[in-house]
Amino acid sequence: MTTTHADGMNTREGDRPELDLPSTQLIIGGRAVNAIDGRTRDVIDPSTGKVITTVAEAGSEDVRAAIAAARQAFDNGPWKLLTNRDRARILIRAAALLRERLEYFAQLESLDTGKPITFSRMIDVSTAADMFEYYGSLALGIEGSTRTTGVPMFAYTVHEPIGVVAAITPFNFPLILSLSKIAPALAAGNTIVHKPAEDTPLTALAIADLLAEAGLPDGVLNVVTGGGEAGSVLVDDPRVDKIAFTGSTAVGTTIATRAAATLKHVTVELGGKSANLIFADANLDSAVHAALSGFVYNTGQFCMAGSRILVERPVYEDVLAAIAAGSGHIPLGDPFQESTVIGPMSGAKHRDKVTGVLDRAQAAGVRILGGAPLTNVDTKGFYQAPTILADVDHTSEFVQEEIFGPVVTVQPFDTEEEAVRMANGTPYGLAAGLQTSSISRAHRVAGQLQAGLVWVNSWGVLDVQMPIGGYKKSGYGRENGPEGLLEYMQTKSVLISN
Known part of the structure; x- marks a missing residue:
């Protein structure tokens, strides 16, 4: 049976889809660029063992450039200065674009990961769109509160973004686990360097393109495809303010230990044996x-x-x-x-x-x-x-x-x-x-x-809307729900004397 999809793709059940792949370069400061040293990595179709495409392999200098772009966009760029409503509009627009291209993203996720196409459609892409929409709506409600204190002062709290977030995500749910970090981090007003898993980078690159189309300013989301070298730079660089990691307990322990040297905020969702x-x-x-x-x-x-x-x-x-x-x-x-x-x-x-x-x-x-x-x-x-x-x-x-x-x-x-x-x-x-x-x-x-x-x-x-996260060696911090948004903000108290 041949099916014509809304985005113009023609596929027959069981065929490898003919997809227009996203840029396979690094995304730094709003530009698609090759790795400085020209390295690349093959992306493999798990169902056949064949090469789908090659992507740039970020080295240390590439990652430092991405951090600099995110730092510039946070310190001097427009993102954190936009109103909550303006940020919400971009995220909600991204949700609409993702739903319009559901079949494309589902095909891309299944090609990259081997995930059955039915689940990619019904769960992965749909959940990712929900995340954009949900955190867009929560962005509208970010507000502090006035407090009645025991001193004669006007007292209130405000929530502010943390800064530059490094999102390091795994191979098993590339789209969902990327958006569980990107969506709340953006809603809170942060900028991001995203390192997707080296085996499954394709939907991360496509999401960067989609967010740019939705109106995200240059440098707010940077994507560095690569392996452990790229991750190490993100963990150690003092210009990164927070690490959001999903992966193994062994790697998460190493990240938490090394991030302590620069007192980064850290959330880690790690292994399970449920x-x-x-x-x-x-x-x-x-x-x-x-x-x-x-x-x-x-x-x-x-x-x-x-x-x-x-x-x-x-x-x-x-x-x-x-x-x-x-x-x-x-x-x-x-x-x-x-x-x-x-x-x-x-x-x-x-x-x-x-x-x-x-x-x-x-x-x-x-x-x-x-x-x-x-x-x-x-x-x-x-x-x-x-x-x-x-x-x-x-x-x-x-x-x-x-x-x-x-x-x-x-x-x-x-x-x-x-x-x-x-x-x-x-x-x-x-x-x-x-x-x-x-x-x-x-x-x-x-x-x-x-x-x-x-x-x-x-x-x-x-x-x-329901938070997830670990006890014991399964990590700390929460993703999803309003708790997931709080992980990307810090609270400031202001007391004004009469």
């Missing part, structure tokens, strides 16, 4: 559905994946069998087939990490279910079948360490207290969930789970 508790009184069909979607969504490349399933012992074997059977019937394949639910992993190194974990599980004698050989996909793509590790020791690496792929551990528990203890028994605390028909248990257990987000009788439902 537990999904299934009680015997749950609707088991719904619980199994939540469990499956919790660990296969985005091919398991989801920091809030339900990567640990804890099941009450009376229904343990039934639930385990249902999860194993169900995992083999989830459509896996080409991300441009409308029916695909599981696409490839976003890169060879990510797929290879998962296969390494499974090799060690097999060597350790773990009970492994699922993981059937793949027969209907491009063998050069980075595919991994859903796999279940059952009866796993709680202290093992498979339970304690983030795998970041379509792999889940399943363990039994006997009491509610044991379930909570097991759920909280890792260094992470990003998300958690429970499946039960008891409303009192839902509230009681949710209150005991050490996680920034708890789902009850579902998994993975997110909304831009």
